[in-house]
Amino acid sequence: MKRVVIVGGSGVFGRRLAEGLHASTSSYIILAGRSLERAQRAATDLGTPEAIALDRDTATADVLRALRADLIIDAAGPFQGADLRFTRAVIEAGANYIDLADARDFVAAFPSLDALARQHGVAAITGASSxxxxxxxxxxxxxxxxxxxxxxxxxxxxxxxxxxxxxxxxxxxxxxxxxxxxxxxxxxxxxxxxxxxxxxxxxxxxxxxxxxxxxxxxxxxxxxxxxxxxxxxxxxxxxxxxxxxxxxxxxxxxxxxxxxxxxxxxxxxxxxxxxxxxxxxxxxxxxxxxxxxxxxxxxxxxxxxxAPNGQGPYTPTFAALLMAQRFIAGDPPPPGARPCVGMLxxxxxxxxxxxxxxxxxxxxxPLQAPFETALGATFDNAAPAVRAAHRAGPVTRLRGEARVQGAISPLAWLAARLFGMPRSAERIPVRVTMRLDPNKETWTRRFGDRLMESRLRAVAPGIVRESFGPFGFDMQLSVAGGVLSMTIIGWRIGPIPLPAFLAPRSTATESADEQGRFRFDVPIALPLIGRLTHYSGWLALEEVEAAPAPSERETA
Known part of the structure; x- marks a missing residue:
């Protein structure tokens, strides 16, 4: 019969793990914790045979070796800021090890014990949790x-x-x-x-x-x-x-x-x-x-x-239970120390x-960009560069250059600032990121150091609504001669329509330039106030790099 020690066996997760092991295996389960009284009470409630006092912060390899455990499971926590002394002691005692660690620093440091675990012929698994x-x-x-x-x-x-x-x-x-x-x-x-x-x-x-x-x-x-x-x-x-x-x-x-x-x-x-x-x-x-x-x-x-009926706290114990069942059945992972990924x-x-x-x-x-959803088959008449930009998702990145004509008056400047519109510039680097979700597409535009973000979704055939904060602008779409045009036909704040005669005036276009690149032209003006912005330029699809290796990390 395999001997299993559960450290923190009277706690929120340890007790539930012990319950699962007791019900599904014939192992000899020892509940351990700082408080012998609590461990004994939990053992009595669960019907497990033994309870002991054990402090993982001071337990040595000799103390653990005396338990004659085949497997020691650390369900005590918290693991944040904890070192690997207890795990090292378990390995040196010749026992296999599992924990429910959800601490980033602890799990990141864990593979440093790999050589020691191999030397002692035991498996040590961290992060056997949600x-x-x-x-x-x-x-x-x-x-x-x-x-x-x-x-x-x-x-x-x-x-x-x-x-x-x-x-x-x-x-x-x-x-x-x-x-x-x-x-x-x-x-x-x-x-x-x-x-x-x-x-x-x-x-x-x-x-x-x-x-x-x-x-x-x-x-x-x-x-x-x-x-x-x-x-x-x-x-x-x-x-x-x-x-x-x-x-x-x-x-x-x-x-x-x-x-x-x-x-x-x-x-x-x-x-x-x-x-x-x-x-x-x-x-x-x-x-x-x-x-x-x-x-x-x-x-x-x-x-x-x-998870109904208060059963949610069992979730972090399931992976540890499955791994423990493997150990008890004589099918442990190979010796070594590693996180519990790709094992279950x-x-x-x-x-x-x-x-x-x-x-x-x-x-x-399946995901489809709002413009293609609204236009249907007509979208295929847009220029190849336009179609490619809207079909490259879920995450599409484009880089290029723009010319910006800024606000024409102080009131226009205030309105432009409200929506994050770019300042005047003859040549300014532009980066656009489009992130497609089931119900919307989020556009993040960076003109130099100025950020402008909006959300778009198709609301009717031929109509896309673009939202900036609480303001929404309905745009009528059309395609002619490869050029995709977007004309504002209404606006609202939240669900409340606003007067059409006060709506911004804009017919923006997307097309291809002589080099086949994505070209944009976006004029925006308000009645009585005048031009808020007019930006135009080109964009090219940017290869979206995968996450770099840990050694290449940078803080942005």
Whole structure:
């Protein structure tokens, strides 16, 4: 009979993992933790045979060797800021090792133990949890056969009515408000932990606002899948009040009012518990991938998981349970120390999902740019350079040059500033990035150091609506002689139409120049005020580079 020690066996995740192992294997399970009383109580409740006091911060190889364990699982946490001493001691004791680490620094340092694990003939696996083990199993299935991967977005949407263990709170507060390195917009950049990532749809849960989290996948997804544009990992709390409260804590850290929010863990945990009567016990998770499929067509794929009845906290234990079952069955991975990526398939998770009443689904949606959707077959009459630019997604980047005639009056200048329109320039470098999602396309234009962003979607045959903040402008599209024309025919603020006689005057065009390059001409004026801007120039498709290797990272 295999002897398995679960460190943190009375905690939020350790107890659930012990429950799964006890139900699915005949192993001898020992629950370990700093508090012998809590470990004994958990062992009695679960029916496991033994409980011991063990502090992973002080445990030595000799202490662990005396346990005669075949496998030691660290479910204690938090792993943020933790060193590898305990893992090293487990390896030197001759035991196999699994942990549920979701700490980026911990998982990144873990392969440094590879030679030691090989020397002792044991396998040490880190990150056997929702991230990275489950996310990589999902991505392996979502993008199978694809020619290109542009964007990966993963979001965890926990229920409000759930256990909030102290280790979980400390782990989160360790990076909230701190600088977080993330691969976004084709480069490594620095953002703030828990900064806003927008609103996303979670099937069966509805729309939630998500914020940036720091997890191992921010490194591992770019390294393993090389997305060409973005890799984000996010969290969205059920109660908007709590989501905003975490943003406020992040701001306090950024302003150096509270340099170490971890000290607030107990206070914030108690405050969160006061809100337990609100919200639901339903949580979920999404993994979204955008790229080009086996037929080289732009596509959006989303895997979603729905966890009812307060079952969500079991999710981080599933990968560790599956890996432990392999060890116990005599089928461990080869000796060495590595993260839990590419070791499990999504199908292997399905029995655990079903056992806890989880439901999952995969939605695959072909993508089409708004202009082609609105024009239909007429779009094929546009110039080749225009068609290529609108069909290169999901992420299309173009670079070129423009001439800009700026605002003609002080009032026009104010209006132009409101929408981020470029200043006057004879020759200015231009970069345009178009990101296509199922319901919209986002255009980010950079004229030198000036940024202008808008969202476009087809709203009727021949009509595309372009939105800048709360303002929307309806444009009638037409194609003649290879030239695609866009004329503003109406405008609105939110859902409220505005008077047509006050609408901006603009007929913009996209065509090809003598060299076959994409050419644009965009005049915009307001009645009574005059010209806001008139920019024209050329663009060429830019090759979208994949995520660089870790050694090539730069902070932008």
């Amino acid at each position: 991230t990275p083990a489950l996310t990589h199993a999902v991505l392996d299935q979502l993008r199978a056969g694809w020619r290109r991967l542009d964007i990966v977005r993963t979001g965890i949407a926990p229920a409000n009515k759930m256990d909030r263990g102290p280790a979980v709170m400390k782990a989160i507060l360790g990076w909230v408000g701190a600088p977080v390195r993330v691969f976004e917009d084709g480069a490594w950049r620095e953002r703030v932990g828990w900064s806003d990532c927008g609103v996303f749809e979670v099937p069966k849960l509805g729309r939630r606002r998500f914020a940036l989290t720091e997890v191992p996948d921010l490194d591992l997804i770019p390294a393993r899948y090389a997305p060409r544009d973005t890799a984000l990992f996010m969290a969205g709390l059920e109660l908007p009040l709590m989501q905003r409260a975490m943003q406020f804590v992040a701001a306090l850290r950024r302003w150096r009012i509270i340099p170490n929010p971890v000290r607030l863990a107990d206070l914030l945990r108690r405050a969160g518990n006061l809100l337990l009567p609100f919200g639901t016990d339903r949580g979920g998770m999404i993994v979204e991938a955008l790229g080009r499929d086996a037929e080289d067509r732009p596509v959006f794929a989303r895997w979603s998981m729905f 398939t999504l199908d292997e998770f399905e029995p655990a999902f079903a056992r806890h009443g989880f439901t999952t689904q995969i939605d695959v949606t």
